[in-house]
Amino acid sequence: MTRTRFAPSPTGLIHLGNARTALFNALLARRDGGAFILRIEDTDRERSRPEYETALIEDLAWLGLGWDEGPDRGGPHGPYRQSQRSERHHALLRGLVERGHAYPCFCSPEALEAERRAQRAQGQPPRYSGRCARLDPGEAARRVAAGEPHTLRFRVPHGREIAWDDLVRGPQRIDSTTLGDFVLRRTDGGVAFFFANAVDDADMAVSHVLRGEDHLANTPRQLLILQALGLPAPRYGHLPLIVGEDGRPLSKRSGALAVAELRERGYLPAAVVNHLARLGHRYPDEQLLDLDALARDFDPAAIHRAPARHQSQTLDHWQRLAVDALDDQSWWQWVGPGVAERVPEVDRAAFLQAVRPNCLFPHQAGEWAEIIYHRPEAPDIEARQVLEAAGPGFFCAAVEALRAHRDDPKAFLAALKAATGAKGKGLFLPLRLALTGRPHGPELGHLLRLLGPRAEERLAAHCHGN
Numbered sequence: 428m429t430r431t432r433f434a435p436s437p438t439g440l441i442h443l444g445n446a447r448t449a450l451f452n453a454l455l456a457r458r459d460g461g462a463f464i465l466r467i468e469d470t471d472r473e474r475s476r477p478e479y480e481t482a483l484i485e486d487l488a489w490l491g492l493g494w495d496e497g498p499d500r501g502g503p504h505g506p507y508r509q510s511q512r513s514e515r516h517h518a519l520l521r522g523l524v525e526r527g528h529a530y531p532c533f534c535s536p537e538a539l540e541a542e543r544r545a546q547r548a549q550g551q552p553p554r555y556s557g558r559c560a561r562l563d564p565g566e567a568a569r570r571v572a573a574g575e576p577h578t579l580r581f582r583v584p585h586g587r588e589i590a591w592d593d594l595v596r597g598p599q600r601i602d603s604t605t606l607g608d609f610v611l612r613r614t615d616g617g618v619a620f621f622f623a624n625a626v627d628d629a630d631m632a633v634s635h636v637l638r639g640e641d642h643l644a645n646t647p648r649q650l651l652i653l654q655a656l657g658l659p660a661p662r663y664g665h666l667p668l669i670v671g672e673d674g675r676p677l678s679k680r681s682g683a684l685a686v687a688e689l690r691e692r693g694y695l696p697a698a699v700v701n702h703l704a705r706l707g708h709r710y711p712d713e714q715l716l717d718l719d720a721l722a723r724d725f726d727p728a729a730i731h732r733a734p735a736r737h738q739s740q741t742l743d744h745w746q747r748l749a750v751d752a753l754d755d756q757s758w759w760q761w762v763g764p765g766v767a768e769r770v771p772e773v774d775r776a777a778f779l780q781a782v783r784p785n786c787l788f789p790h791q792a793g794e795w796a797e798i799i800y801h802r803p804e805a806p807d808i809e810a811r812q813v814l815e816a817a818g819p820g821f822f823c824a825a826v827e828a829l830r831a832h833r834d835d836p837k838a839f840l841a842a843l844k845a846a847t848g849a850k851g852k853g854l855f856l857p858l859r860l861a862l863t864g865r866p867h868g869p870e871l872g873h874l875l876r877l878l879g880p881r882a883e884e885r886l887a888a889h890c891h892g893n
Contacts, residue, residue, distance in 0.1 A: 429461030430634045436468045437479035444669050447703040449635045453492045457722035465497030486686040490696050502628045504631040516618045531567050531577040532559040554607025579612040589647040594664025594727040596796035598714035601647045625649035629658035640665040662729045670734045685725040693788035697744040700704045707735030715748040740776040746787050762792040769796040799877050804864030821847050822889035836872035861889050
């Protein structure tokens, strides 16, 4: 059975890279009829915060990534917070020491740094020399019993090829000699991330792990650990980075990239999910898809190895499709009660029809409600120039044409064109600016119907004698 997981640390808000990792794991499990697990890796005592855990659960739920097991719903492999699994981790560490797979290391940080400097000076890659691995076991035990500060290191076997078939990158091989003995437990007693992570995956029967390529260096270490513990290893797949429009790895400077920020701006979950699903993964169908459809065509082997480029205009494309797919009731819920309160009940259907194509975000619907039912936007310098160039005569003619054809926008425009000779941009732009203060917006016919008597008042304001 396919069992995947998303294992975030509650040290900040979920950003697009985290969300894509969660989505890909959820899609893989859904495709195979398996289980998707949420595990909270909260062992960073200084940075982990309960409010971040709450936020990440809310964000994942908003995206629609329902999980089958997790801290909020339990399951047969709990607990699902890593901090509650420390007894298990330390028991396994003791077993590794007893079987000779791990040993105490008494080297100070200063000594280790001096060793690394010397290796770099000789053109060698910095790695632990294995000094404490050669200590007499009795002496090491006495020093531990005396309370001397120490870490625990994994004894890496030399000359062994570590190989795995990466779900994204294909066959991978590394010589164990290049690793050096690595730390499993810090001096303060904290367990190394990749140890707890590997153990928890095995204990939760995780079969597939899709994660960022920044974890690639952890994979050979985790395979060695699991082999020494006699635990099963999942199949690993490493996802390429997401870069911004400038080609650099995403950062807050690249825009509002936290899921919570996108949510606050009014992006719809369907837009974000469809955008993320295609960051580095191509689908044959370029229409807006639900999670089941995205899962059916998801294939880790089809994920590109090159960095995936996030572009805000692409996200907005999916937002446009998601907004267009809303039914009327969902659209009003999306824009919020503040907009509905400003639109008369009798105009609701006409307002929605008029402004929906011009709204990517809820605040835009509110702006159009203000423009239509209260006052147009104040024209900027360019708008004033257009209004002045059209001249009072144009707007006086517009008032007369509107009075004659109040219920027929096409006839109104035809009469104004005949009276003034204006056409194209010269006809429509002054009208839009006088009616709304904006050069673009809903179709004029829809606007005129919604404005009612206000349309004549706004046109007359630019006509002499009014």
